Amino acid sequence: MPTGLENALSATDNVDAGHNKVRLPNTTNLHTHGMHVSPRPPGDDVSLSIGPGAAFDYAYDVPADHMGGTHWYHPHHHGSVELSAGGGAAGLLIVEDEPGALPDAVREMVEVPLVLSWISPTALHELQSKFNGALWATSEPGDDFLLTNSQVAPTLAVDTNKWYRLRVVFVAADDRSPVLTVEGGDCELQLLAKDGVYLDEAPRRVERAPLTSGSRADLALRCATPGPARLRLGGNLAWQAKDERSFDALMLDVSGMALAPDLPRFRTERPCYLSDTRAETSDATLFLSVGDWGGGLCGKQPVRRVHPTILH
Numbered sequence: 186m187p188t189g190l191e192n193a194l195s196a197t198d199n200v201d202a203g204h205n206k207v208r209l210p211n212t213t214n215l216h217t218h219g220m221h222v223s224p225r226p227p228g229d230d231v232s233l234s235i236g237p238g239a240a241f242d243y244a245y246d247v248p249a250d251h252m253g254g255t256h257w258y259h260p261h262h263h264g265s266v267e268l269s270a271g272g273g274a275a276g277l278l279i280v281e282d283e284p285g286a287l288p289d290a291v292r293e294m295v296e297v298p299l300v301l302s303w304i305s306p307t308a309l310h311e312l313q314s315k316f317n318g319a320l321w322a323t324s325e326p327g328d329d330f331l332l333t334n335s336q337v338a339p340t341l342a343v344d345t346n347k348w349y350r351l352r353v354v355f356v357a358a359d360d361r362s363p364v365l366t367v368e369g370g371d372c373e374l375q376l377l378a379k380d381g382v383y384l385d386e387a388p389r390r391v392e393r394a395p396l397t398s399g400s401r402a403d404l405a406l407r408c409a410t411p412g413p414a415r416l417r418l419g420g421n422l423a424w425q426a427k428d429e430r431s432f433d434a435l436m437l438d439v440s441g442m443a444l445a446p447d448l449p450r451f452r453t454e455r456p457c458y459l460s461d462t463r464a465e466t467s468d469a470t471l472f473l474s475v476g477d478w479g480g481g482l483c484g485k486q487p488v489r490r491v492h493p494t495i496l497h
């Protein structure tokens with residue numbers, strides 16, 4: 186899978202404020218989520234720095250038995266990730282299923298890719314203010330909003346009683362965890378896969394799909410009643426978070442009269458890297474203790490150091 190990356194951003198304002206700081210806003214690279222590929226160049230190496238005007242030819246060797254699924258990519262240059270991905274630079278990567286891997290009713294569903302980006306102009310404005318304001322120009326920092334495939338609450342026409350496969354990825358600069366729900370139209374959601382991996386046994390009826398930044402959900406959607414309906418995204422399940430804001434993610438215009446039967450239950454064959462290890466036994470025990478990291482955190486000296494211990 187060859188992928189050419191060209192950095193067309195300007196060298197102006199590309200300030201390096203130092204390691205572990207917001208820095209080099211116009212330096213970039215590419216990182217994938219969910220792909221079982223090499224982390225070495227020219228593969229998924231997050232340590233590459235591709236500066237303004239530079240280019241890099243990524244090449245990913247995707248295993249022949251890679252499981253089909255919904256994955257995603259975004260720039261991952263250390264110091265500029267939040268500004269880039271939080272500003273909407275992200276996209277879906279779909280690994281198609283092998284012929285015969287899915288029941289016909291699942292394979293034939295109309296696909297609806299949905300990249301949901303929670304944009305916080307205030308947070309982005311704060312980040313860009315460190316770079317003389319030449320990057321993220323807003324007349325004034327405004328309220329958060331949600332982009333669905335780069336649009337605000339776009340509309341999708343759907344047939345009554347027909348299945349649609351929503352391939353959802355959620356992207357936000359912070360650690361918020363909102364919930365996706367469907368309102369109106371007597372619509373139902375059936376979960377097929379989480380984070381690009383099919384459920385052991387799918388589908389599973391869900392009332393809501395909790396998402397965290399970077400997570401994916403494959404949801405089958407069927408609406409029974411003509412009229413308006415909508416997908417909503419909001420709330421925040423993150424620890425101690427209190428945020429009741431919610432947004433329309435997708436407006437649904439339900440019409441017509443198809444008649445889709447219930448989805449069959451199915452299991453997919455898993456490649457070796459996703460094998461179920463719960464029933465495996467082990468002849469060795471590994472204890473891993475993690476303490477303060479050796480270099481100290483935020484410039485402070487570590488209080489204590491704990492090393493990993495391996496016991497046989």
Ligand SMILES: [Cu+2]
Nearest residue numbers: 216218259399
């Ligand atoms: Cu990431």
